[in-house]
Amino acid sequence: MKKRITSLLTISILIFVFIIFYKSLNTINFYKPKSEIKDIPQFSALSFYSNEKIDSKKIFNKDKYYLLNIWASWCVPCRDEHLILTDLNKYDKLEIIGLNYKDKLENAKRFLDELGDPYKKILLDKDGTKAIEWGAFGVPESFLIYKKKVVKKFIGPLNANSLLEIEQIIK
Amino acid sequence: MIYSSIGYYALIFGLAISLPIFFFSIKNFKNHEILDSKIISFSFIQLLLVIVSFLGLIVSFLLSDFSNDTVFNNSHTTKPLFYKISGTWGNHEGSLLLWLLVLTLFIFIFLVRSKNLLKKYRILTVLFQQIIIIGFFIFLIDSSNPFNHTFPSPSEGLGLNPILQDPALAIHPPILYLGYVGSSIIFSSVLAATCLNYISKTWAIHIKNWILISWIFLSLGILLGSIWAYYELGWGGFWFWDPVENVSLMPWLALTTLLHCVLVLEKRSTLSSWIIILSITTFTLSMCGTFLVRSGILNSVHTFANDPERGLFILSFLFILIFISLFVFFVFHKSDEQEVISFSLFSKETSILINNWFMMYFLSVVIIGTVYPIFLDVISSEQISVGPPFYHKLIIPFLIPFLIFMALGPQLSWIRGKLDGKIYLILFLIISFLISYLILKNFGNNILINTILIGSAFYLFLTTIRDFFKKKLQNFSQNLSHFGFSLLILSILFNNIFSSEIITNLKVGETFKNKKFEIKFNDLKKFEEKNYVSFKGYFLIKENNSRENLEPELRVYNQPNIITSEADIKTTFLSDKFITMNTVQNEEYFNIRYQKKPFMLWIWISVVLISFGGVISLFKNRDI
Numbered sequence: 199m200k201k202r203i204t205s206l207l208t209i210s211i212l213i214f215v216f217i218i219f220y221k222s223l224n225t226i227n228f229y230k231p232k233s234e235i236k237d238i239p240q241f242s243a244l245s246f247y248s249n250e251k252i253d254s255k256k257i258f259n260k261d262k263y264y265l266l267n268i269w270a271s272w273c274v275p276c277r278d279e280h281l282i283l284t285d286l287n288k289y290d291k292l293e294i295i296g297l298n299y300k301d302k303l304e305n306a307k308r309f310l311d312e313l314g315d316p317y318k319k320i321l322l323d324k325d326g327t328k329a330i331e332w333g334a335f336g337v338p339e340s341f342l343i344y345k346k347k348v349v350k351k352f353i354g355p356l357n358a359n360s361l362l363e364i365e366q367i368i369k
Numbered sequence: 370m371i372y373s374s375i376g377y378y379a380l381i382f383g384l385a386i387s388l389p390i391f392f393f394s395i396k397n398f399k400n401h402e403i404l405d406s407k408i409i410s411f412s413f414i415q416l417l418l419v420i421v422s423f424l425g426l427i428v429s430f431l432l433s434d435f436s437n438d439t440v441f442n443n444s445h446t447t448k449p450l451f452y453k454i455s456g457t458w459g460n461h462e463g464s465l466l467l468w469l470l471v472l473t474l475f476i477f478i479f480l481v482r483s484k485n486l487l488k489k490y491r492i493l494t495v496l497f498q499q500i501i502i503i504g505f506f507i508f509l510i511d512s513s514n515p516f517n518h519t520f521p522s523p524s525e526g527l528g529l530n531p532i533l534q535d536p537a538l539a540i541h542p543p544i545l546y547l548g549y550v551g552s553s554i555i556f557s558s559v560l561a562a563t564c565l566n567y568i569s570k571t572w573a574i575h576i577k578n579w580i581l582i583s584w585i586f587l588s589l590g591i592l593l594g595s596i597w598a599y600y601e602l603g604w605g606g607f608w609f610w611d612p613v614e615n616v617s618l619m620p621w622l623a624l625t626t627l628l629h630c631v632l633v634l635e636k637r638s639t640l641s642s643w644i645i646i647l648s649i650t651t652f653t654l655s656m657c658g659t660f661l662v663r664s665g666i667l668n669s670v671h672t673f674a675n676d677p678e679r680g681l682f683i684l685s686f687l688f689i690l691i692f693i694s695l696f697v698f699f700v701f702h703k704s705d706e707q708e709v710i711s712f713s714l715f716s717k718e719t720s721i722l723i724n725n726w727f728m729m730y731f732l733s734v735v736i737i738g739t740v741y742p743i744f745l746d747v748i749s750s751e752q753i754s755v756g757p758p759f760y761h762k763l764i765i766p767f768l769i770p771f772l773i774f775m776a777l778g779p780q781l782s783w784i785r786g787k788l789d790g791k792i793y794l795i796l797f798l799i800i801s802f803l804i805s806y807l808i809l810k811n812f813g814n815n816i817l818i819n820t821i822l823i824g825s826a827f828y829l830f831l832t833t834i835r836d837f838f839k840k841k842l843q844n845f846s847q848n849l850s851h852f853g854f855s856l857l858i859l860s861i862l863f864n865n866i867f868s869s870e871i872i873t874n875l876k877v878g879e880t881f882k883n884k885k886f887e888i889k890f891n892d893l894k895k896f897e898e899k900n901y902v903s904f905k906g907y908f909l910i911k912e913n914n915s916r917e918n919l920e921p922e923l924r925v926y927n928q929p930n931i932i933t934s935e936a937d938i939k940t941t942f943l944s945d946k947f948i949t950m951n952t953v954q955n956e957e958y959f960n961i962r963y964q965k966k967p968f969m970l971w972i973w974i975s976v977v978l979i980s981f982g983g984v985i986s987l988f989k990n991r992d993i
Contacts, residue, residue, distance in 0.1 A: 201699060204699075205695070205699040208695060209692075209695065212688065212691060212692070212695075216684070216688050218743065218744050218747050218748075219660075219684050219743070220681070220684065221747045222743045222746065222747050223680045223681055223684065277951055277952075277960070278932050278934075278951070278952070280952075281952050312874060312960060313960070357931060357932075
């Protein structure tokens with residue numbers, strides 16, 4: 199009797215685990231970048247320097263390209279990527295917006311002091327929820343935006359290829 | 370082109386060979402006294418076919434045959450020969466082919482080396498192993514075929530990720546896989562032995578060798594991965610509690626526990642339930658590791674291809690295996706619980722049992738830390754990431770009693786130990802805490818938990834050293850591994866407590882100074898290498914009276930286009946000097962990170978010692 203209960207229990211736990219893993223397989227699909235152009239999410243976030251709330255409608259409203267870059271001071275690839283962001287900063291037609299992800303303010307400031315600040319504006323995402331609204335799955339990640347639509351999504355650090363790609367698009 | 374086809378057809382024929390193996394095994398199971406030699410022959414043919422297939426892939430890589438998808442995705446003509454070969458298993462498809470190769474190799478060795486054992490047991494083991502082998506064949510042919518074609522053939526490949534181009538990482542997967550797949554033999558034979566109620570002393574002596582083999586390879590595999598992370602990732606750490614690392618640690622914990630249980634089985638014919646469950650767990654965790662890593666469920670520094678379809682296959686296959694094994698366990702296993710009660714408090718078996726529970730606790734912490742974020746994400750779509758503090762807080766306090774029991778256990782004898790004449794044990798305890806207190810006080814780091822931790826590690830250290838002199842060669846292997854473990858914990862602790870770090874921005878010619886160090890940036894030179902451009906910095910580090918030249922590098926790889934930072938590390942007997950440089954916004958300046966890490970070398974040495982204990986035990990077993 200005892201044996202039967204143990205076996206039933208083990209099997210039901212295993213089935214539960216199976217279902218969870220199965221579901222998580224599918225949720226990965228959900229996060230996959232969609233190729234079609236989609237609208238940017240609306241949100242409001244605290245600003246990095248002034249600590250006031252900014253609405254997303256007021257950021258992406260000019261006739262310009264925007265590059266939303268999700269970064270954090272603790273993220274190692276972000277260091278490599280920073281060089282490319284700095285490079286991109288020379289274009290007038292492009293504004294780089296930073297989304298500081300799950301970071302300590304002082305560390306982030308030190309990071310920018312050290313490597314330079316290519317961002318026009320920096321928004322804070324202390325708990326990581328804003329990044330999820332964007333459908334990001336990690337840091338670093340960048341979204342090229344034009345007329346409130348995501349033109350292109352870059353997962354992982356920007357590299358020389360993505361630099362070229364961005365330059366081609368904004369020309 | 371031709372080699373890919375050969376490889377592909379070899380795979381298909383290899384799968385077909387499973388049919389006669391099944392047929393002859395079932396026929397042979399009831400009818401005859403001796404094992405049908407056809408089973409061995411067919412297993413050999415299957416092994417040969419998989420070897421041919423694997424060679425086919427290696428040759429495709431060597432010839433840079435880009436009509437093969439796998440080669441196209443993971444190789445490049447300018448890649449050095451060594452990395453062309455290691456690129457074979459540096460990707461999903463190739464690594465699975467390697468899995469299959471080791472699977473077939475091990476069952477063949479098993480058949481050859483188990484002649485004195487029960488015939489039915491050998492056949493059943495082959496059958497269970499064949500189920501796993503067939504699963505991998507189908508997986509390879511169906512959804513991860515390493516021999517897919519592209520037409521027309523591209524003229525150049527995409528290249529292997531530069532951070533994977535490292536000697537330690539080139540041999541890391543094969544070694545780790547030998548450990549993972551070795552657990553498949555343990556799994557199959559435990560199921561076979563359970564079915565036949567064959568779990569006995571003879572069986573324990575035989576299976577101990579297999580456990581030791583996979584344990585040694587798993588330990589060394591983890592070590593290599595860790596060395597790679599230390600030298601290549603350039604973060605100055607050696608273990609990050611990254612999910613992919615945890616995935617290799619989990620089967621190691623289960624396997625270590627299993628090893629200890631088998632010792633009890635060998636001496637006292639008990640703990641069979643532990644052994645069955647642990648064998649199943651070890652293999653399941655190895656498979657689970659493959660599943661979690663390859664399906665892309667885990668987010669990690671290790672970038673692998675994500676493919677949900679593949680994940681689904683491994684997942685279903687894994688659960689089929691788990692259900693088969695549970696069925697065998699619940700139906701055939703006859704419990705030996707009544708014997709457990711007769712354990713005396715002061716005996717080796719009791720301390721091994723205590724050790725088991727500690728290990729199970731560590732294992733659960735790692736499992737929860739790795740898997741819980743996935744669960745939470747599915748159930749509440751909340752995303753969390755579990756980092757080192759979680760593991761440190763849950764594991765470190767429990768290390769203290771664990772270390773003390775590890776020191777005490779081997780001092781007791783089987784069945785009923787006596788504590789007479791063991792006053793030295795208490796004496797050692799006092800001495801070790803005193804040493805620890807004095808060391809930490811001397812360095813002005815007087816935190817109670819550190820004192821106790823280092824004290825208990827010293828305790829294990831001293832008792833094992835005493836045993837080297839007292840017991841000489843008796844139990845040498847065990848003693849060596851335990852000694853290695855104490856050394857490992859000590860090195861890790863000293864490494865953590867006494868390491869120092871400087872982060873600063875410098876340009877050529879500038880000097881950084883503080884009370885202890887002086888860092889001078891002497892020069893920067895550019896070199897053109899075969900598949901990357903290297904910028905080398907020349908630094909002079911002055912500390913007290915020692916001078917050291919360090920030359921970190923920035924590499925700009927051409928295929929694929931990635932910048933990597935190569936640390937320069939000067940390893941000495943007592944400490945490592947570790948320097949990395951990185952680009953900063955201002956072109957002239959570089960971000961310099963200098964670390965001094967004591968006892969780094971000893972971490973590697975101690976893991977080698979731990980594994981070496983296993984090797985000695987393996988050879989000692991051979992003689993009997």
